[in-house]
Amino acid sequence: MDRKRLDCDILIIGGGPAGLAAASSAAKNGRSVSIIDDNPNPGGQIWRGESSKSSIPQAAALLNKVKDLGVDFIGGARVFDQPEDHLLLAESLNDVLELQYSKLIIATGARERFLPFPGWTLPNVMGAGGLQALVKSGMPIDGKLVIIAGSGPLLLAVASYLYKHDAKIVLIAEQTSRSNLLKFGLGLIGQPDKILQAIDIKKQLFGVPYKTNCWPVSAHGHGKLESVKLKQDDRTFEIDCDYLACGFHLIPNLELPALLGCETDDGVVKTDQFQQTSVPDIYCAGESTAIGGLDLSLVEGEIAGYAATGNEQQAEHLFNSRQKHRKFADLLNRTFELRDELKALPDQSTIVCRCEDVTFDRLRQYNEWRAAKLHTRCGMGPCQGRICGPAVEFFLGWKPESVRPPIFPARLDNLIRVATASAEVDTVTR
Amino acid sequence: MRETVSLAVNGIPVTVPQGAMVSAAVAIAGFIGFRRSVTGQPRGPLCGMGICFECRVTIDGQPHRKSCQIPCSNGMDVRTDG
Numbered sequence: 001m002d003r004k005r006l007d008c009d010i011l012i013i014g015g016g017p018a019g020l021a022a023a024s025s026a027a028k029n030g031r032s033v034s035i036i037d038d039n040p041n042p043g044g045q046i047w048r049g050e051s052s053k054s055s056i057p058q059a060a061a062l063l064n065k066v067k068d069l070g071v072d073f074i075g076g077a078r079v080f081d082q083p084e085d086h087l088l089l090a091e092s093l094n095d096v097l098e099l100q101y102s103k104l105i106i107a108t109g110a111r112e113r114f115l116p117f118p119g120w121t122l123p124n125v126m127g128a129g130g131l132q133a134l135v136k137s138g139m140p141i142d143g144k145l146v147i148i149a150g151s152g153p154l155l156l157a158v159a160s161y162l163y164k165h166d167a168k169i170v171l172i173a174e175q176t177s178r179s180n181l182l183k184f185g186l187g188l189i190g191q192p193d194k195i196l197q198a199i200d201i202k203k204q205l206f207g208v209p210y211k212t213n214c215w216p217v218s219a220h221g222h223g224k225l226e227s228v229k230l231k232q233d234d235r236t237f238e239i240d241c242d243y244l245a246c247g248f249h250l251i252p253n254l255e256l257p258a259l260l261g262c263e264t265d266d267g268v269v270k271t272d273q274f275q276q277t278s279v280p281d282i283y284c285a286g287e288s289t290a291i292g293g294l295d296l297s298l299v300e301g302e303i304a305g306y307a308a309t310g311n312e313q314q315a316e317h318l319f320n321s322r323q324k325h326r327k328f329a330d331l332l333n334r335t336f337e338l339r340d341e342l343k344a345l346p347d348q349s350t351i352v353c354r355c356e357d358v359t360f361d362r363l364r365q366y367n368e369w370r371a372a373k374l375h376t377r378c379g380m381g382p383c384q385g386r387i388c389g390p391a392v393e394f395f396l397g398w399k400p401e402s403v404r405p406p407i408f409p410a411r412l413d414n415l416i417r418v419a420t421a422s423a424e425v426d427t428v429t430r
Numbered sequence: 431m432r433e434t435v436s437l438a439v440n441g442i443p444v445t446v447p448q449g450a451m452v453s454a455a456v457a458i459a460g461f462i463g464f465r466r467s468v469t470g471q472p473r474g475p476l477c478g479m480g481i482c483f484e485c486r487v488t489i490d491g492q493p494h495r496k497s498c499q500i501p502c503s504n505g506m507d508v509r510t511d512g
Contacts, residue, residue, distance in 0.1 A: 038480050038499060039479070039480065039499055040499065040500075040501055045479055049449070052449055076499070076500075078480075093500070111477060111479065111481050112477060114476070114477075121467070121471060121473060123462045123463050123464075123472055123473060123474030123512065124462060124474060125476075126474075126475060126476055126477075126478065127476055127477050127478060129477075129478065129479070130475060130476055130477045130478035130479070131478065132478070133477075133478030133479050133498065134451075134453055134454065134457070134475055134478045134498065137450060137451035137453055137454045137478070137498065138446055138447055138449070138450025138451060138454030138455075138458075138502075139453065139454040139457045139458070140457075140458065223462070223463070223472055224462045224463075224472075224474075354467065354473070354476070354482070354484060355468075355483065356468055357467050357468050357469040357471070381468075381483070382483040382486075382494075383481060383482050383483045386481050386482070387476070387477070387481065387482050409483075
């Protein structure tokens with residue numbers, strides 16, 4: 001295993017749309033720009049696989065631009081610690097990387113929010129984006145019966161993608177109310193591109209039932225998923241399927257900004273008008289600052305890239321556009337707010353922490369995270385509470401605890417290597 | 431035609447398109463459980479993007495590899511525990 005060192009002017013964590021946009025505006029100024037991402041290829045989740053396929057023109061254009069500007073892309077490596085200011089450590093399959101930077105742009109995006117319900121740990125119950133990611137990664141879905149459930153515009157995007165790949169979509173179940181959706185539609189007036197997008201997706205899904213006020217209450221099967229029970233108003237019904245793709249909107253990935261000491265507010269990273277966080281030299285763009293979709297991520301990334309390279313005037317030109325997209329983000333998050341009834345989803349024996357198999361009734365014996373962790377190991381497995389944390393926050397109101405390194409499980413020999421290296425430095429300076 | 435990659439999942443030969451992730455190869459080979467949980471339940475991928483750690487498998491003798499983030503390569507030996 002090797003230890004490699006990289007020095008760059010601008011380091012970007014995350015190669016999705018925000019990170020790519022940041023790279024393109026930062027690299028225009030002739031600075032050395034590197035993007036690091038834990039996936040092997042750039043594009044993030046929304047453009048997963050686009051670096052080789054080029055099926056989305058907007059993605060292809062940005063990916064090519066970044067390549068032409070000489071931006072260095074380091075794939076398959078994840079940041080796990082910050083041993084000192086302006087220095088991060090990342091682990092790849094075979095190496096430890098030391099990343100030294102002058103300015104850092106965090107574009108770590110978002111993940112799906114999962115809400116545990118009986119049977120959700122059965123194989124073939126996945127996230128909505130989760131199933132889409134697997135299909136984009138080469139898993140065949142043709143002819144499979146799929147129920148798509150949860151909340152958010154992602155459900156429709158996933159449905160349309162799977163439909164095009166010949167999945168048989170049995171039902172799309174959206175927990176929010178019809179009236180919320182109608183208000184959302186009205187709120188889009190003035191943004192014709194977004195209305196057209198919505199109409200386009202709806203047309204593609206012609207004939208697929210889309211139910212509002214509807215959510216899964218349990219999944220059933222022996223060793224794998226066979227059927228799902230759903231609830232709409234006061235009625236429950238059961239449907240057979242091969243896959244349940246279920247996610248309840250998105251939540252920002254805050255572990256890295258929290259480790260670096262960036263202030264957060266109401267579950268998102270706080271930034272100033274130039275996308276700078278509360279920590280000097282650290283910027284943040286995209287879904288980590290608000291769940292706002294592709295357009296907001298792109299414009300925030302572009303602003304961060306300009307600002308981080310001292311090009312504030314060009315950044316300012318983009319403020320109006322960002323403002324428009326932020327309004328859409330607010331509307332989005334109001335529309336797909338989770339209903340209180342979902343707090344009744346887990347029963348006594350539902351596993352909440354999938355890493356340590358901790359059930360809901362064991363958790364409820366405690367009244368805060370720390371006690372629950374100490375006694376049950378909830379949130380202490382390899383995902384470090386990334387999956388159960390947001391669920392517990394929704395069900396029980398427990399706020400996440402502080403983040404400690406390593407923020408992702410790292411191999412012991414890498415941690416020892418890091419510790420040994422700093423001990424050597426200590427000896428020399430002494 | 432697109433290039434393909436050949437590997438084995440629990441000894442079963444699988445051919446996948448170049449760029450496919452190990453998670454896809456496991457599914458194509460017909461395995462639904464990827465790993466066993468701490469209480470012995472079968473588990474498969476949840477998030478598909480490297481967050482949940484549910485898709486862990488053993489690749490070329492290395493345990494706990496996240497199959498959703500590792501591209502298949504020729505001759506790879508993948509083992510599930512589901």
